[in-house]
Amino acid sequence: MSLLAVRGLSGGHGPLTIFRDADIDLSAGQVLGLLGPNGAGKTTLMKTLVGLLPAHGGTIMLDGRDLTSLKAVTRTRAGLALVPEGRQIITTLTVAENLNLPRAAGRLDEAGYGARRAELLALFPRLGERLAQKGGALSGGEQQMLAIARALLCNPTVLLLDEPTQGLAPIMVRQVRDALASLAGRLPMLIVEQNRGFLDGIADRIVSMKAGRLV
């Protein structure tokens, strides 16, 4: 059975529908890659999945629960987390403060949160060295690690990532790739990427989006 089951989803901005008839199935332990050119509607789809934009039609089920009309915060509490395009960390808060934000999702108790935070600082040692620095002082790659760590501290059932390597130096691309490879098999992920090579060895399946349609 699919953990994430999306049927006939359409969505867009205001009255303008950008993508239509999206069907997505993600099972436990699976990684799905989503490729597509700029403007295809990938980010609009991801925002609609997590409730930052309303669906224009269709359904989004997570682990048998219908999320389609729930608020974004409720979807996070239900187990759907997004690493957004452009990272969107809070630049005026420190790294430690950014990592505190997911406590509000309430999906880990204090002991579980502490243990997960320690695991993530081992996975991304640079974050541990920069806990007291403001998010805005981090490099793009460090901000991406922070965005991924923040999403994982929500203890998601399914993790969505929107172009996690956008604008990163090659060495940082490799670190992000290694981190995602270490999660693959344990955490179901939907990864939007421009670069097919990045998904090799991580994604079990790849779909493409063209002009608002999955193909």
Ligand SMILES: Nc1ncnc2c1ncn2[C@@H]1O[C@H](COP(=O)(O)OP(=O)(O)O)[C@@H](O)[C@H]1O
């Ligand atoms: N806030 C917005 N308001 C209106 N149209 C938007 C907005 N954001 C994106 N779009 C349009 O939606 C289409 C798909 O964009 P997007 O989902 O960002 O594509 P992708 O992530 O595949 O590059 C584009 O034509 C874009 O201009």
Ligand SMILES: [Mg+2]
């Ligand atoms: Mg995009």
